[in-house]
Amino acid sequence: MRSAIAFDLAMHGVKVVLFDRDPTITTPDALRHASYSVLQPLWRLGYIPQIMVGNAVKNIRGVHTLEGVAEHAPQLIIEAIPEDLALKKSLLRELERLTSPTTILGTSSISLNVNDIAAGCLRPANFLGIRFMHPCVLIPFVELTASASTDPETLLRVQSYLSTVHKLCSTGPTRRVLNVRVSWKLKNNLQKRQFN
Numbered sequence: 001m002r003s004a005i006a007f008d009l010a011m012h013g014v015k016v017v018l019f020d021r022d023p024t025i026t027t028p029d030a031l032r033h034a035s036y037s038v039l040q041p042l043w044r045l046g047y048i049p050q051i052m053v054g055n056a057v058k059n060i061r062g063v064h065t066l067e068g069v070a071e072h073a074p075q076l077i078i079e080a081i082p083e084d085l086a087l088k089k090s091l092l093r094e095l096e097r098l099t100s101p102t103t104i105l106g107t108s109s110i111s112l113n114v115n116d117i118a119a120g121c122l123r124p125a126n127f128l129g130i131r132f133m134h135p136c137v138l139i140p141f142v143e144l145t146a147s148a149s150t151d152p153e154t155l156l157r158v159q160s161y162l163s164t165v166h167k168l169c170s171t172g173p174t175r176r177v178l179n180v181r182v183s184w185k186l187k188n189n190l191q192k193r194q195f196n
Helices: 002-011 028-044 050-058 066-070 085-098 114-118 152-163 176-195
Strands: 016-019 060-063 076-079 104-107 127-132 141-146 168-171
Touching (some): 002 016, 002 050, 002 127, 016 066, 028 050, 028 060, 066 085, 085 104, 085 114, 104 152, 114 127, 127 152, 141 152
Parallel strands (some): 016 060, 141 168
Antiparallel strands (some): 127 141
């Protein structure tokens, strides 16, 4: 999902910094290959124009250190690492240490509680849950979940930013958008089983 989120934003002209400790994951060749497997089928089916496929790779810069992320002075960082609370807290604290006090940090976590993650943050007012629906390059819905400490201004800034890349935000802890997605997936899987 991490690279899909990066491609989705980059297709719309956003300059994206993609971090992975393994430098082979974010080389230009690796990104082109990933772009081909994720985006080319969508272009061939007519879902996205060819220029957006080119933008996806052109607008992504890969880095393999957190200092490399901080050098780009990001306004918004979305972590998409494994669902491990201690790991997420550690990463977010390190990012807070390296980035501007105004940088907004988001988690793509589906299974962990945003309040539990925010408890590990140095600046919890600048933290929230940001969940893109898969496949995010086709689905405009994004679910935003504020923690008990999230500043309302943080939520508004993220909503405003995501609207510039044609995303429709649902807010609150209801997981309404997520439930629709799960319902669609279950229906799709049942239909597949019916014909197999």
